[in-house]
Structures are given as C-alpha cells and as structure tokens.
Amino acid sequence: xxxxxxxxxxxxxxxxxxxxxxxxxxxxxxxxxxxxxxxxxxxxxxxxxxxxxxxxxxxxxxxxxxxxxxxxxxxxxxxxxxxxxxxxxxxxxxxxxxxxxxxxxxxxxxxxxxxxxxxxxxxxxxxxxxxxxxxxxxxxxxxxxxxxxxxxxxxxxxxxxxxxxxxxxxxxxxxxxxxxxxxxxxxxxxxxxxxxxxxxxxxxxxxxxxxxxxxxxxxxxxxxxxxxxxxxxxxxxxxxxxxxxxxxxxxxxxxxxxxxxxxxxxxxxxxxxxxxxxxxxxxxxxxxxxxxxxxxxxxxxxxxxxxxxxxxxxxxxxxxxxxxxxxxxxxxxx
Ligand SMILES: Nc1ncnc2c1ncn2[C@@H]1O[C@H](COP(=O)(O)OP(=O)(O)OP(=O)(O)O)[C@@H](O)[C@H]1O
Numbered sequence: 001x002x003x004x005x006x007x008x009x010x011x012x013x014x015x016x017x018x019x020x021x022x023x024x025x026x027x028x029x030x031x032x033x034x035x036x037x038x039x040x041x042x043x044x045x046x047x048x049x050x051x052x053x054x055x056x057x058x059x060x061x062x063x064x065x066x067x068x069x070x071x072x073x074x075x076x077x078x079x080x081x082x083x084x085x086x087x088x089x090x091x092x093x094x095x096x097x098x099x100x101x102x103x104x105x106x107x108x109x110x111x112x113x114x115x116x117x118x119x120x121x122x123x124x125x126x127x128x129x130x131x132x133x134x135x136x137x138x139x140x141x142x143x144x145x146x147x148x149x150x151x152x153x154x155x156x157x158x159x160x161x162x163x164x165x166x167x168x169x170x171x172x173x174x175x176x177x178x179x180x181x182x183x184x185x186x187x188x189x190x191x192x193x194x195x196x197x198x199x200x201x202x203x204x205x206x207x208x209x210x211x212x213x214x215x216x217x218x219x220x221x222x223x224x225x226x227x228x229x230x231x232x233x234x235x236x237x238x239x240x241x242x243x244x245x246x247x248x249x250x251x252x253x254x255x256x257x258x259x260x261x262x263x264x265x266x267x268x269x270x271x272x273x274x275x276x277x278x279x280x281x282x283x284x285x286x287x288x289x290x291x292x293x294x295x296x297x298x299x300x301x302x303x304x305x306x307x308x309x310x311x312x313x314x315x316x317x318x319x320x321x322x323x324x325x326x327x328x329x330x331x332x333x334x
Contacts, residue, residue, distance in 0.1 A: 001032040004211050010067035012053040021282035023049040025235040028333050036212040038226030042279045046235040047215045051181045097179040098172035108156040115152040145170040162193040181213045198225050223247045231255045234280045234290035241320035251322045253297045301325045308332045
C-alpha cells in the first residue's frame with residue numbers, strides 16, 4: 001500500500017531543559033492512502049501530542065525535538081512537514097491535512113451562520129473562488145455530511161450537538177484534504193449518534209479517498225472503524241497491526257490489558273480485567289520497557305533494556321509490529 005504520511009523517529013517534549021518531559025518518544029508510524037489508522041492508549045499516553053505534533057499545531061510549551069513527518073502529496077515529490085515555512089504550513093493545514101479536535105462542535109463561532117463559517121475556509125485558501133461557487137461547495141458539503149442545505153443560514157445554537165459535529169467534519173473535508181485527523185471526534189455525543197456519524201465518515205472516505213488518523217478512548221469504536229490500530233504507552237508505539245489482528249491476537253501484554261478492559265464485541269463474554277496500576281509519570285519514566293512495573297509477564301531484560309518496535313517472528317509478522325521482549329525482533333520498524 002502507498003504511504004501518505006510517514007512519521008519517522010518523532011520526538012515531542014513539553015518544557016525546556018531539566019524540566020522537559022518527553023511526551024512522544026521515537027515514534028515511527030506510516031499512514032497509508034485511504035486507510036483509517038486508529039490510535040489507542042490510556043489518557044496521557046501521548047495520542048493527542050502525536051497528532052498535534054505531526055501537523056505542527058502544538059501549543060507551547062510543546063516542542064518537536066526530533067524526527068521527520070514525510071507527506072506524500074497526490075502530485076509531486078514527498079516533503080517533510082516539519083521543514084515547511086509558516087506560509088507553506090498554513091496552506092498545508094486544511095488543504096492537505098485537517099483536524100477535527102476534541103469537543104470540536106463547541107468551537108463553531110456562535111455569532112456566525114454555518115454558511116459563513118464554511119465559506120470562510122474556502123475564502124482563506126482560494127480568494128479567487130467566486131461567492132457563488134463557495135456557496136455551492138458549502139451546500140454540497142453539508143449534504144455530504146447528512147445536513148439539509150436549508151440549514152445553511154442557521155446559527156450554531158440552532159443545531160443539535162450531532163449536527164454541529166457534522167458541520168465540523170464538513171468543514172474539515174471542504175478543501176478535500178488527503179489526511180483527516182479525528183481526535184475524540186464524537187465523544188460528547190450519545191453512542192447511537194457516534195456510530196452513525198463515524199459510519200457516514202467511513203462511507204465518505206470510500207467516496208472521496210482520504211485517509212484518517214482516528215483517536216478515541218473507545219476501543220470498541222476503534223476496532224469497528226479502523227483498518228489498523230497503533231497502541232501507545234508512555235509516548236511510544238508498543239504495538240501496531242490490522243484492527244482484526246489486534247482484537248483477536250494482540251501480542252503486547254499492554255494491548256491485551258487494554259482489550260480486556262472493554263466488553264467483547266462478539267462471542268462469549270469476557271471478564272473485564274483491566275490493567276492494574278496507573279500510567280507512568282513522564283517526569284520519572286521507569287527504565288527499560290516503561291510498562292514493566294505493571295506487566296504480568298515481565299522478565300529479566302524488561303527493567304533494564306528498552307524493546308525496539310519491530311516485526312515479530314510469526315507467520316503474519318510482515319503485517320504487524322510490536323515492542324516487547326516476549327517477541328524479540330531482528331527487523332526494527334523505521
Ligand atoms: N501543555 C502541556 N504541558 C505539559 N505537559 C503536557 C501538556 N499537554 C500534555 N502534556 C503531557 O503530555 C502527555 C501526553 O498527553 P496527551 O494529551 O498527548 O495524551 P493523550 O494520550 O492524548 O491523552 P488523552 O486521551 O487524555 O487526551 C501527558 O502526560 C500530559 O500530561
């Protein structure tokens with residue numbers, strides 16, 4: 001499969017000097033064209049920091065301290081997003097990569113009509129586009145996300161939470177980006193509405209061909225809507241595999257723990273075992289594998305040596321990677 005975004009050895013820290021904490025550590029991850037890549041992990045594992053880091057939307061004191069984010073445009077040569085000038089970066093965001101933030105539905109401007117907010121995005125990126133074309137595009141976008149274009153002149157407070165969220169998704173898609181990052185896009189909505197909106201997004205992805213990085217606490221949604229899933233712990237990717245493989249046969253004890261914290265989607269009921277202990281403190285990260293103090297399977301190398309993310313020695317090893325001493329690897333990823 002063709003890559004659209006390649007994250008290589010990405011490191012992000014909050015703060016400077018002695019006080020700095022490393023929130024994203026040596027992350028290597030590839031998003032392929034047209035796929036939905038789910039990011040899972042407990043609160044504080046670095047999912048949002050990774051998403052904002054790769055679009056350079058980190059707020060201070062967040063700083064990218066190393067790595068590359070190679071973007072493959074539809075036409076032309078790949079380039080490193082981290083090396084873009086401010087002007088090029090403004091063009092890149094929205095047009096190439098768009099983000100739907102946590103709680104996005106509350107970020108619509110309450111004093112402007114939906115139509116104005118949608119057409120403003122078009123105006124900012126293509127000042128030459130006629131008003132007629134802008135309005136037509138905004139109506140089309142609303143229709144695509146399941147809102148009647150009659151609602152173009154509504155103000156945000158006149159729409160339900162689900163509709164506001166659809167408007168935000170429409171806004172993210174209006175410039176036809178190749179990559180859409182969804183950070184907890186539907187968390188504030190009820191379960192039925194969440195599934196409906198995500199289902200529709202997946203349908204749109206099939207029609208429009210964009211790729212998605214999908215972040216949510218809800219593992220059942222991730223398994224249902226992602227093609228592949230990457231699991232983060234203490235700022236690192238500890239496992240990455242096709243969603244069905246993670247669900248059926250996760251290799252990392254942390255992934256297994258996460259999966260046992262939510263009810264089985266199908267088949268016999270499983271005990272909700274969860275994971276004992278709490279996520280690591282970034283300021284005082286354990287040595288070796290950062291999961292070892294909580295790991296039921298920890299053994300001799302774990303407290304002292306960091307396992308590298310690599311292809312496991314298994315029949316499906318080429319399609320997955322794991323960072324765990326139970327599955328030592330000769331082929332590091334990245
Ligand atoms: N502005 C900040 N200043 C200092 N540390 C921060 C800041 N923002 C995040 N962090 C730290 O970085 C780590 C990663 O946070 P991040 O929000 O990326 O995790 P997450 O996995 O997305 O969590 P959640 O699911 O709760 O959003 C956390 O330990 C957090 O405390």
